[in-house]
Amino acid sequence: MMLLIQVAVLVFVAASGAAVVLTRDTTSQVIGLSFYGLLLALMFLIFQAPDVALSQITIGAVALPLMFMLALAKIHRNEKQRAKLDRGSSSSTEKAA
Amino acid sequence: MRRRSRLLLFAISALVLLPLFAWSMCDLPQFGYYRGPYGDLLNSITVYERHTTNVVTAVNFDFRAVDTLGEESILFMAVIGVALLLRRTAGEDRDRDDSSKENEESDAPPPSDAVKVATMGLVGPLVVFGLYIVLHGQVTPGGGFQGGVILATAPLLVYLAGDLQTFKKITSHAAVEFGEALGIGAFAGVGFLGLFIANAFLRNVWPLGTTGSVISSGTILALNLCSALAVSGGFVSAIYSFLEQTLEMRMEGDKGHR
Numbered sequence: 001m002m003l004l005i006q007v008a009v010l011v012f013v014a015a016s017g018a019a020v021v022l023t024r025d026t027t028s029q030v031i032g033l034s035f036y037g038l039l040l041a042l043m044f045l046i047f048q049a050p051d052v053a054l055s056q057i058t059i060g061a062v063a064l065p066l067m068f069m070l071a072l073a074k075i076h077r078n079e080k081q082r083a084k085l086d087r088g089s090s091s092s093t094e095k096a097a
Numbered sequence: 098m099r100r101r102s103r104l105l106l107f108a109i110s111a112l113v114l115l116p117l118f119a120w121s122m123c124d125l126p127q128f129g130y131y132r133g134p135y136g137d138l139l140n141s142i143t144v145y146e147r148h149t150t151n152v153v154t155a156v157n158f159d160f161r162a163v164d165t166l167g168e169e170s171i172l173f174m175a176v177i178g179v180a181l182l183l184r185r186t187a188g189e190d191r192d193r194d195d196s197s198k199e200n201e202e203s204d205a206p207p208p209s210d211a212v213k214v215a216t217m218g219l220v221g222p223l224v225v226f227g228l229y230i231v232l233h234g235q236v237t238p239g240g241g242f243q244g245g246v247i248l249a250t251a252p253l254l255v256y257l258a259g260d261l262q263t264f265k266k267i268t269s270h271a272a273v274e275f276g277e278a279l280g281i282g283a284f285a286g287v288g289f290l291g292l293f294i295a296n297a298f299l300r301n302v303w304p305l306g307t308t309g310s311v312i313s314s315g316t317i318l319a320l321n322l323c324s325a326l327a328v329s330g331g332f333v334s335a336i337y338s339f340l341e342q343t344l345e346m347r348m349e350g351d352k353g354h355r
Contacts, residue, residue, distance in 0.1 A: 066336070071339070
C-alpha cells in the first residue's frame with residue numbers, strides 16, 4: 001500500500017514538473033510552479049522527511065513563486081509603459097509627416 | 098532555423114549522454130537501500146547526548162551548526178544584494194511620478210470586505226503558528242528556518258487585505274533589518290560562547306534540560322531562535338524590496354483619491 005502511494009506521488013511530481021516546463025505563459029507557469037512545490041512537499045512527507053517538507057512548503061510553494069510573481073508584475077508594467085511610449089512617439093512622427 | 102539547430106544540439110547531446118545515463122542507472126542501489134552508518138549512529142545517540150527528539154534539528158544546529166551558520170550568511174548576503182539592486186535611485190522617482198496615473202487603471206480592484214476580514218483574522222494565528230514551529234524545532238519537525246519564513250509571511254496577509262499603509266509600516270520598520278543582523282550576529286555569538294567555555298566553536302555548552310520539553314537541548318534552542326530572527330528579518334526585507342517596486346505608485350494613487 002505504501003509503495004503504491006510512493007509511486008503515485010512520484011508520478012504526480014514528474015507529471016507536474018513536465019507541465020511547468022511545457023507551460024509557455026509565464027504567469028500560469030508560476031502558478032504551476034507553486035502547485036509543483038506543494039506536490040514536492042507532499043512527496044517529502046510521504047518519504048518520511050517532514051522537516052524537508054516544511055521547508056519545501058514555505059520556500060517552494062510560497063516564497064519562490066511570490067518573488068517570481070513580483071518580478072513578472074514589474075516586467076509587465078515596464079512593457080506596458082514602453083508600449084504606450086512607443087505609440088505616443090509614432091503618432092507624433094505621423095503628425096510631423 | 099534556430100529550432101532546427103537546437104534540435105540538432107539536443108540529438109547530439111542525447112546520443113552521448115543517454116548511454117551514460119542508462120549505464121549509471123544500472124549501478125544504482127536498491128530503492129530505499131541505506132548505505133552509510135552515520136544516520137543510524139545519530140539516530141541512536143542524539144536523544145541521549147543532546148536531549149533532542151528531532152535528529153534533523155540536532156544535525157543542523159549542533160553537529161553541523163557551522164554549515165547552518167554558512168547558510169544563514171548566504172541568505173544574509175542575498176538579501177543585502179536584493180536590497181542593493183532594488184534600491185531607489187533619483188531617476189526612477191521621476192519616471193514613477195509620470196506614470197502613476199496610467200498604471201492605476203491596470204491595477205486589480207480592491208479586496209472585498211470578506212477577504213479583508215478573513216486575511217486580517219489569519220494574521221494572529223499565523224504568527225502564533227510560526228512561533229510554535231520555531232520553539233518546537235528540537236521536539237517536532239520544524240525549527241528556526243521554517244518558522245522564520247512562516248513569520249515573514251504574516252505581513253503579506255496584511256498586504257493581501259489591502260492595508261498598504263500598515264504593510265509598509267511593518268515591513269519598512271528599522272527593527273526588521275536590525276533583527277536580521279542581530280539574528281546572525283547572535284548565532285555567531287553563541288558559537289563563540291562554545292569556543293570560550295569548551296574550546297570548540299558552536300559547542301553545545303548550555304544545560305540540556307528534560308528531553309521532549311520546549312526548554313531543552315541547550316544551544317540548539319538558542320540557535321533556532323537566532324536563525325528564526327535572521328530568516329524572518331531577511332525574508333521580510335526581501336519581500337519589501339520586491340513589493341516596493343510595484344507598491345509606490347498604488348500608494349500615491351490612494352492618496353490622490355482621498
